[in-house]
Amino acid sequence: LTNPRSAVVRNASRLATRAFRHEHRRFLAEGAQAVREALAGASVGEVKVHDLFVDASVDRHAELLGAAASLGIDVHVCSERVMAELSDTVTPQGIVAVADFIDRPLASVINGGTSLVALLAEVRDPGNAGSVLRAADAAGADGAVFSSSSVDVYNPKVVRASVGGLFHVPTAIELPVAEVVAAAKSAGMRVFAADGSGSVNLDDLEREGRLPQPTAWLFGNEAWGLSEETLALADEVVRIPIYGRAESLNLATAATLCLYASARAHRKS
Amino acid sequence: LTNPRSAVVRNASRLATRAFRHEHRRFLAEGAQAVREALAGASVGEVKVHDLFVDASVDRHAELLGAAASLGIDVHVCSERVMAELSDTVTPQGIVAVADFIDRPLASVINGGTSLVALLAEVRDPGNAGSVLRAADAAGADGAVFSSSSVDVYNPKVVRASVGGLFHVPTAIELPVAEVVAAAKSAGMRVFAADGSGSVNLDDLEREGRLPQPTAWLFGNEAWGLSEETLALADEVVRIPIYGRAESLNLATAATLCLYASARAHRKS
Numbered sequence: 001l002t003n004p005r006s007a008v009v010r011n012a013s014r015l016a017t018r019a020f021r022h023e024h025r026r027f028l029a030e031g032a033q034a035v036r037e038a039l040a041g042a043s044v045g046e047v048k049v050h051d052l053f054v055d056a057s058v059d060r061h062a063e064l065l066g067a068a069a070s071l072g073i074d075v076h077v078c079s080e081r082v083m084a085e086l087s088d089t090v091t092p093q094g095i096v097a098v099a100d101f102i103d104r105p106l107a108s109v110i111n112g113g114t115s116l117v118a119l120l121a122e123v124r125d126p127g128n129a130g131s132v133l134r135a136a137d138a139a140g141a142d143g144a145v146f147s148s149s150s151v152d153v154y155n156p157k158v159v160r161a162s163v164g165g166l167f168h169v170p171t172a173i174e175l176p177v178a179e180v181v182a183a184a185k186s187a188g189m190r191v192f193a194a195d196g197s198g199s200v201n202l203d204d205l206e207r208e209g210r211l212p213q214p215t216a217w218l219f220g221n222e223a224w225g226l227s228e229e230t231l232a233l234a235d236e237v238v239r240i241p242i243y244g245r246a247e248s249l250n251l252a253t254a255a256t257l258c259l260y261a262s263a264r265a266h267r268k269s
Numbered sequence: 270l271t272n273p274r275s276a277v278v279r280n281a282s283r284l285a286t287r288a289f290r291h292e293h294r295r296f297l298a299e300g301a302q303a304v305r306e307a308l309a310g311a312s313v314g315e316v317k318v319h320d321l322f323v324d325a326s327v328d329r330h331a332e333l334l335g336a337a338a339s340l341g342i343d344v345h346v347c348s349e350r351v352m353a354e355l356s357d358t359v360t361p362q363g364i365v366a367v368a369d370f371i372d373r374p375l376a377s378v379i380n381g382g383t384s385l386v387a388l389l390a391e392v393r394d395p396g397n398a399g400s401v402l403r404a405a406d407a408a409g410a411d412g413a414v415f416s417s418s419s420v421d422v423y424n425p426k427v428v429r430a431s432v433g434g435l436f437h438v439p440t441a442i443e444l445p446v447a448e449v450v451a452a453a454k455s456a457g458m459r460v461f462a463a464d465g466s467g468s469v470n471l472d473d474l475e476r477e478g479r480l481p482q483p484t485a486w487l488f489g490n491e492a493w494g495l496s497e498e499t500l501a502l503a504d505e506v507v508r509i510p511i512y513g514r515a516e517s518l519n520l521a522t523a524a525t526l527c528l529y530a531s532a533r534a535h536r537k538s
Contacts, residue, residue: 131519131522134515134518134519134522135518135522136513137513137514137515138509138511138512138513138515138517138518139512139513140511140512140513141513163515163516163517163519164514164515164516165515168513168514168515169513203533203536207537240407241532242407242409243407243408243409243532243536244405244406244407244408244409244410244437244438245406245433245437246403246406246407246432246433246434246437247432247433248407248432249403249404249407249525250400250403250432252521252522253400253403253404253521253522253525256518256522256525256526257525257526257529260526263510263512264472267472267512268476
């Protein structure tokens with residue numbers, strides 16, 4: 001493939017826009033790591049991969065191309081110019097897959113068997129959102145939910161920053177926060193909102209033995225946090241203790257501390 | 270000030286390069302938050318601020334300008350063109366201070382009274398390095414050390430990502446890792462290297478009561494981690510437990526978990 005205007009390239013490259021992604025319910029998984037996750041999902045029937053594009057770096061990706069071929073996925077060897085069209089990064093990583101959306105209905109993410117989920121309420125920064133998914137994955141969370149007005153979970157920067165998290169953590173998207181919180185409560189979970197205004201701090205919560213129960217963590221926007229209405233929905237507003245002079249932590253590090261505190265407590269009990 | 274070529278502007282703008290910064294031992298603190306920290310330091314004699322540049326956003330920064338004036342600091346109201354010369358960001362924040370370096374000798378960062386320090390070994394990414402400083406600040410660490418071959422702590426991106434951490438956490442720079450580890454050990458500290466290859470995991474270390482002692486955490490490069498030689502210097506190599514399917518966490522979130530685990534243990538004991 002050398003023609004950036006061919007139909008297959010044009011359709012794939014248009015997945016760079018949110019509107020086109022959501023119209024066709026397909027997204028781009030870029031880089032060897034994301035492609036490997038997509039193919040692993042395809043091999044167990046969890047992810048539908050349509051096309052795989054690879055540039056002159058074919059040799060480096062021999063294993064992935066073999067896996068794709070054996071799954072019957074169309075592999076397109078393409079020029080650098082075509083790859084540049086498909087890539088979100090300044091330095092294209094040489095391999096991109098087109099896959100169907102993998103988000104799930106809310107009931108498959110939050111239900112009676114769920115013990116730990118991350119709820120992202122109007123998180124807008126793709127790097128932060130992806131890092132929270134990565135932390136949720138590392139902490140062994142059962143799921144994640146992106147509220148309405150959050151960044152698109154299929155934004156290439158979110159996919160990249162999640163380093164596989166999007167493929168590992170069952171995720172629901174575009175839901176009103178109130179509906180998600182209600183689902184968590186009906187499923188018997190405690191809902192903790194992470195916010196600097198919290199009356200209880202995370203370490204005390206852990207010491208008081210209040211973390212072993214099934215928990216949904218609510219994380220807010222990187223600039224303005226959680227709205228008053230959202231805070232009011234939570235069972236408890238929890239702050240990260242600041243032992244030094246810092247004003248706060250960033251969203252991804254704060255979320256990591258909360259999710260790991262729950263993960264520790266769940267495994268201890 | 271409207272002339273980007275005037276001596277005061279030229280000298281300040283050249284602080285964008287590491288070589289010029291280190292020759293003159295001065296750096297740029299950009300944005301209201303960094304300027305506020307610099308002036309707070311100046312008011313207690315801990316930071317020497319030479320010049321303050323502000324653009325048409327004078328009104329927004331009235332409080333800071335008042336503080337600067339009362340400290341006898343030269344305030345330069347300047348054009349947008351001049352501000353663009355001084356700014357590291359695409360959207361200049363309208364206020365920049367020129368301050369003397371604030372790093373300290375190793376003995377003032379690590380000594381008999383130190384209970385928690387972060388040691389950054391060849392960390393190259395400014396965002397990660399700044400985030401580790403911010404986490405060290407939040408966790409109440411007594412200090413931080415940037416090894417030789419690490420990113421410059423006065424790189425504007427490090428200063429910005431530290432969100433005040435550089436001003437709050439006593440920091441030593443440009444030291445061989447072996448010398449820093451030796452100093453920590455002589456000061457009676459345990460040296461824990463954070464690395465995915467660790468034989469013990471952080472949660473077990475906490476459960477086994479091995480965290481209350483004075484601790485120096487060694488954090489490695491974001492791409493290749495810690496070298497074999499550096500790992501061999503540590504008393505223990507500690508991994509973050511991964512409860513899900515993620516391969517790893519990023520440097521800043523891993524460092525946050527380690528520093529907070531120590532901070533909790535130090536306060537419990």
